[in-house]
Amino acid sequence: MSRTTIDPDEVAKFEAMAEEWWDPEGKFKPLHMLNPCRLDYITAQIAAQYGRDLGSEAPFEGLRLLDIGCGGGLLAEPMARLGATVVGADAAERNIPVARTHAEWSGLEIDYRHTTAEAMAAAGERFDVVLNMEVVEHVADPLDYLTACHDLLKPGGLHICSTLNRNPKSFMMGIVGAEWVMRWLPKGTHDWKKFITPDELYDLLRRAGMTPVDRTGMVFNPLGWSWSLSKRDLSVNYVTASVRPEEPA
Amino acid sequence: MRSAAWTIRPAAPYLEGMSTGSDILIVGGGLTGPVLALAARQAGLRPVLIDAQPPAVQEAPGFDGRAYALAAASVRMLRRLGIWQALEGGAQPMVEIKVSDGRAGEGAAPLYLLFDSSEVEDLAGPSGWMVEDRHLRPALSAALEAAGIPRHAPQTVTAQEVRAGRASVTLASGTSLDGALIVGCDGRRSGTATRAGITRGGWDYEQTAIVCAVRHERPHEGVAHQFFMPGGPLAILPLQGNRSSIVWSEHRPRAEALLAMDDATFLDALRPAFGSFLGEISLEGDRFGYPLGLSLADSFAAPRVALVGDAAHGLHPIAGQGLNAGLRDVAALAAVLEEARRRGEDIGALPVLERYARWRRSDTAMLAGTTDLTNRLFSNDNALLRGLRDLGLGAVSSLPPLRRALIREAAGISGDLPPLMR
Numbered sequence: 001m002s003r004t005t006i007d008p009d010e011v012a013k014f015e016a017m018a019e020e021w022w023d024p025e026g027k028f029k030p031l032h033m034l035n036p037c038r039l040d041y042i043t044a045q046i047a048a049q050y051g052r053d054l055g056s057e058a059p060f061e062g063l064r065l066l067d068i069g070c071g072g073g074l075l076a077e078p079m080a081r082l083g084a085t086v087v088g089a090d091a092a093e094r095n096i097p098v099a100r101t102h103a104e105w106s107g108l109e110i111d112y113r114h115t116t117a118e119a120m121a122a123a124g125e126r127f128d129v130v131l132n133m134e135v136v137e138h139v140a141d142p143l144d145y146l147t148a149c150h151d152l153l154k155p156g157g158l159h160i161c162s163t164l165n166r167n168p169k170s171f172m173m174g175i176v177g178a179e180w181v182m183r184w185l186p187k188g189t190h191d192w193k194k195f196i197t198p199d200e201l202y203d204l205l206r207r208a209g210m211t212p213v214d215r216t217g218m219v220f221n222p223l224g225w226s227w228s229l230s231k232r233d234l235s236v237n238y239v240t241a242s243v244r245p246e247e248p249a
Numbered sequence: 250m251r252s253a254a255w256t257i258r259p260a261a262p263y264l265e266g267m268s269t270g271s272d273i274l275i276v277g278g279g280l281t282g283p284v285l286a287l288a289a290r291q292a293g294l295r296p297v298l299i300d301a302q303p304p305a306v307q308e309a310p311g312f313d314g315r316a317y318a319l320a321a322a323s324v325r326m327l328r329r330l331g332i333w334q335a336l337e338g339g340a341q342p343m344v345e346i347k348v349s350d351g352r353a354g355e356g357a358a359p360l361y362l363l364f365d366s367s368e369v370e371d372l373a374g375p376s377g378w379m380v381e382d383r384h385l386r387p388a389l390s391a392a393l394e395a396a397g398i399p400r401h402a403p404q405t406v407t408a409q410e411v412r413a414g415r416a417s418v419t420l421a422s423g424t425s426l427d428g429a430l431i432v433g434c435d436g437r438r439s440g441t442a443t444r445a446g447i448t449r450g451g452w453d454y455e456q457t458a459i460v461c462a463v464r465h466e467r468p469h470e471g472v473a474h475q476f477f478m479p480g481g482p483l484a485i486l487p488l489q490g491n492r493s494s495i496v497w498s499e500h501r502p503r504a505e506a507l508l509a510m511d512d513a514t515f516l517d518a519l520r521p522a523f524g525s526f527l528g529e530i531s532l533e534g535d536r537f538g539y540p541l542g543l544s545l546a547d548s549f550a551a552p553r554v555a556l557v558g559d560a561a562h563g564l565h566p567i568a569g570q571g572l573n574a575g576l577r578d579v580a581a582l583a584a585v586l587e588e589a590r591r592r593g594e595d596i597g598a599l600p601v602l603e604r605y606a607r608w609r610r611s612d613t614a615m616l617a618g619t620t621d622l623t624n625r626l627f628s629n630d631n632a633l634l635r636g637l638r639d640l641g642l643g644a645v646s647s648l649p650p651l652r653r654a655l656i657r658e659a660a661g662i663s664g665d666l667p668p669l670m671r
């Protein structure tokens with residue numbers, strides 16, 4: 001992890017941004033609220049795929065993991081803490097030094113890079129696990145993008161992909177609720193037309209060469225003010241697990 | 250307030266050489282501290298214990314008069330942690346709890362409330378056990394030793410620091426320890442809370458609890474008694490053999506006078522309240538005085554700091570619930586930290602610690618409120634309140650479901666139980 005700049009003003013700026021990213025009551029509060037629920041899903045799927053015991057000291061030791069759209073490292077850090085060798089990629093250049101700064105505070109070694117899934121796939125990078133959380137609804141061509149995710153997996157590798165469903169309820173909750181009423185997200189964060197139904201995503205994953213193995217809803221409970229996983233309710237936020245077959249199809 | 254507390258100035262980056270290999274720094278080696286260390290270890294974490302007292306290496310030869318009432322749920326937890334096995338032989342089960350209103354100079358009133366633990370099916374045993382201090386401390390010490398948990402004792406903390414990624418404490422010896430989290434198990438005057446800027450509120454009951462033990466002529470048959478006397482409650486709790494532990498709360502000036510008396514004069518003062526149902530009584534061991542007050546921390550968690558037991562909530566010892574409430578904190582914190590560890594979360598991060606604080610806060614407020622109210626309702630000789638009390642005791646007595654609910658409460662098996670206590 002080498003810093004490319006030693007400008008003290010820059011460092012102070014990154015530190016302030018790292019604090020902002022990791023402030024549970026700050027700008028990224030919705031992600032902090034969702035994080036325990038996402039982590040429960042991700043850790044359980046990885047443990048099942050690779051036969052790991054989450055009670056052990058470093059259950060993900062020896063697994064090479066890529067977090068696409070890593071932001072400030074909210075998922076990359078837990079994965080590194082569980083022993084995985086983590087690469088965090090983000091297309092937004094400003095996030096990289098911010099995530100690096102926070103990983104240093106946490107005493108974690110994470111390889112953060114300003115790059116894209118497509119570029120890494122073209123360079124021949126391969127991973128045991130690819131995390132693709134809340135990204136696919138933002139890309140121009142989901143099939144091209146998911147094909148790059150497929151190419152980034154070793155045969156037998158696990159791809160975890162979450163997004164938002166497309167229906168009147170997700171429009172109310174994801175756009176009107178989250179962006180307009182609660183102001184959890186800046187207006188215009190999401191384009192509802194780009195939301196993907198679970199069946200469409202399964203279809204896209206198959207066309208990209210992967211075998212879908214699970215889909216689960218992530219449901220916000222306004223009473224407990226927290227998120228939980230649901231096998232039945234995939235009406236707004238949901239997450240999928242898919243595997244790259246051992247033998248290319 | 251929360252976001253203000255979160256704005257920590259990031260200090261120097263984490264340096265590798267500074268790690269002690271521990272992740273939880275437990276301050277306070279009394280009773281909850283060692284149990285937390287053992288629970289944390291069982292949850293796959295690496296605790297270190299800092300104790301102001303030297304370790305209790307071996308059992309004190311004689312009984313000094315101190316004993317604890319452990320609710321059934323606390324015993325379940327100690328069994329899971331492998332501590333109970335060493336205590337079981339010396340512990341006295343409480344099969345019944347008898348509650349009655351007492352009048353100065355007259356002993357217990359004839360109307361009483363009886364809690365028989367066999368009324369509650371899922372309890373499958375007594376609602377609690379009495380354990381002597383001289384057995385409990387060495388058992389905890391031996392368990393820490395066996396688990397290989399590092400201890401700094403006798404040693405005090407002189408400073409603590411919370412940075413963006415780590416927390417650290419400085420010991421009087423000059424040694425500095427660091428980890429992800431500091432847990433204050435350091436009592437109602439918790440230095441950990443003060444250093445973290447956590448304020449506290451509460452009040453003095455102007456009562457002092459006298460703790461001692463008596464030997465009596467007749468067997469107690471495993472029955473615990475609570476007499477509500479005008480000066481405060483008197484608890485008579487069964488110990489092994491023909492012995493009972495006494496917790497006698499009195500208005501402070503009277504309590505101080507009682508503590509200063511010689512044994513014979515003290516027994517003369519105790520007899521009228523105690524009554525004659527166990528025959529002739531004599532003192533065993535010393536007398537201890539504990540000034541009573543309610544002391545609640547305004548917050549149970551801050552960034553990289555959590556408070557447990559009396560450091561979070563010093564209660565009125567009315568139902569003997571102080572230690573049991575502390576052990577429930579331990580079980581809840583251990584569960585929250587284990588879940589966070591399995592997710593790869595930072596165990597010292599405020600959102601994680603707030604799950605613990607939320608879990609324990611309502612339970613504690615309820616207990617603090619109930620014990621406070623009970624004490625106020627009973628610690629007086631007002632004729633009107635006395636009538637109400639007798640009416641209440643009679644009502645509970647004739648309503649089995651309510652009685653069963655209170656037994657479950659006393660056994661600590663009600664509410665949202667942490668896994669270690671299920």
